[in-house]
Amino acid sequence: MSNVTPQRPLCAPQYLAGAAAFALVCAGCSQAPVDEAQSAVEAEIEALNADVSGAPAGVKSLCATADEAALVRKFYTETRPGAPLPIPGRKLDLPESKIASGLSADLAIGIDGSPERLADVWRTIDDWGADTPVRVVVSIDGWHPFDFPSKVPVTQAKHNPGFYDVYADNGDGVHIHINPDDVNLIYAANVPAPDGTAGRSVNLYDSDGRLIIGVYASSGGKPENADAVAGFNGTWALLASLPRACEAESIEG
Amino acid sequence: MYKTYNNYAVSLFLLATALSPAALAQPTATYCATDVQKLKIAEAVNAREGAPTVIYARNLEMPEQTVVSGLPDTVRAYGVDMTPERVKEIWASVDEWGGETFTHVIFTMGGDHVADFPSLVPVMQPLDDSGFIDIYADEGRGVHGHVLLERVNAVYAAELHGRDAVTRMVSLYNKDGGLIVGMYASIAGKEFDQRAVDGFENTFAKLQEYPAACE
Numbered sequence: 001m002s003n004v005t006p007q008r009p010l011c012a013p014q015y016l017a018g019a020a021a022f023a024l025v026c027a028g029c030s031q032a033p034v035d036e037a038q039s040a041v042e043a044e045i046e047a048l049n050a051d052v053s054g055a056p057a058g059v060k061s062l063c064a065t066a067d068e069a070a071l072v073r074k075f076y077t078e079t080r081p082g083a084p085l086p087i088p089g090r091k092l093d094l095p096e097s098k099i100a101s102g103l104s105a106d107l108a109i110g111i112d113g114s115p116e117r118l119a120d121v122w123r124t125i126d127d128w129g130a131d132t133p134v135r136v137v138v139s140i141d142g143w144h145p146f147d148f149p150s151k152v153p154v155t156q157a158k159h160n161p162g163f164y165d166v167y168a169d170n171g172d173g174v175h176i177h178i179n180p181d182d183v184n185l186i187y188a189a190n191v192p193a194p195d196g197t198a199g200r201s202v203n204l205y206d207s208d209g210r211l212i213i214g215v216y217a218s219s220g221g222k223p224e225n226a227d228a229v230a231g232f233n234g235t236w237a238l239l240a241s242l243p244r245a246c247e248a249e250s251i252e253g
Numbered sequence: 254m255y256k257t258y259n260n261y262a263v264s265l266f267l268l269a270t271a272l273s274p275a276a277l278a279q280p281t282a283t284y285c286a287t288d289v290q291k292l293k294i295a296e297a298v299n300a301r302e303g304a305p306t307v308i309y310a311r312n313l314e315m316p317e318q319t320v321v322s323g324l325p326d327t328v329r330a331y332g333v334d335m336t337p338e339r340v341k342e343i344w345a346s347v348d349e350w351g352g353e354t355f356t357h358v359i360f361t362m363g364g365d366h367v368a369d370f371p372s373l374v375p376v377m378q379p380l381d382d383s384g385f386i387d388i389y390a391d392e393g394r395g396v397h398g399h400v401l402l403e404r405v406n407a408v409y410a411a412e413l414h415g416r417d418a419v420t421r422m423v424s425l426y427n428k429d430g431g432l433i434v435g436m437y438a439s440i441a442g443k444e445f446d447q448r449a450v451d452g453f454e455n456t457f458a459k460l461q462e463y464p465a466a467c468e
Binding site: 146150178206212213 | 367371434
């Protein structure tokens, strides 16, 4: 019988509901130094990594499984077409990255995050125009959504140490400070609403698959701004030119 | 072998316990700063007086609720464990800052990213049975926020003096001690609305009607 401490996605915070549970379960992990324990953990790793093919291991667990994708697509076809992504995230109790990645490839497109890619993508958001009206969305823990009307937050010439800074309205609007090292996925989504409008958003997700910030060029069922829509299409084009983070095609089989 | 399964059973039990409704309703004591944490918090505050508490929390890598629970005596702060009814009562006092009063609404997503939205006070909308309070600013033209009441663990108010100005906030914390939303009546170095400062005092007094979350 070997004496190996399981390593250890079960102990990663993103798989647990809270820090307390994290601490308790990790205590349990460290006390089970046996083959059976390791096998169980390895099986869990395999299951997590089997979510979707084609994505790096760290990203796979943020991608929707086939079953989760089916739930997401049902929500958007039957329950609430065009809804902002935090809503199915909350209703289905899934990290929002799984909502975005569960959509079909014609409705959402995503890439792995990196500081360089964040900068590249946000520069395309800058191109929407500093005076263009958008909505900036946060969804704290996936449970508490806030939707702010705003002008486009644009990249600043200088950034605070450790952050990528985007400010709206020449600094009079929102100030957003993004830790670029924690941007794990970047998705654009274009989900149609029944009235012919669509929810068009660019969303950053952290290592837990939670929304960092979403910039909505349009919201389903609401009037659309042509500059924002055109700008969104530019951002979509950039994302489409890069390797996909979650292979939605594989979900579709 | 038995010990192995037993350990796993214990772990699973602990996990189940940790995720149970009772545990989710766990009071705030988990996030009361220890003496060692208080020393670190005091160092951080002394090094940068008057900063928004999100900054201390990020730099110290502590849940923000822990940080505000352990602010030094030079900072006026008070926190209370929450129930859904208390959240409604506290936000009703925030409403009284005035729907045309200027504030900053602050978030820290995952404790790692910060967003500071200048906004009129988001005012509570008529209550329903959804479990949320809906808070909208500027008669619906501003932010639309939704706070799930049962996931609000605590509310703190704090007044932090910098060299030339004062930061005043009322912040809601989640079950992980993380910030849900911070209502900043003033931020040192930025313009503020005196009506927000006056309102902050009333909310501070309202909180003091309840027992303190941490001794």
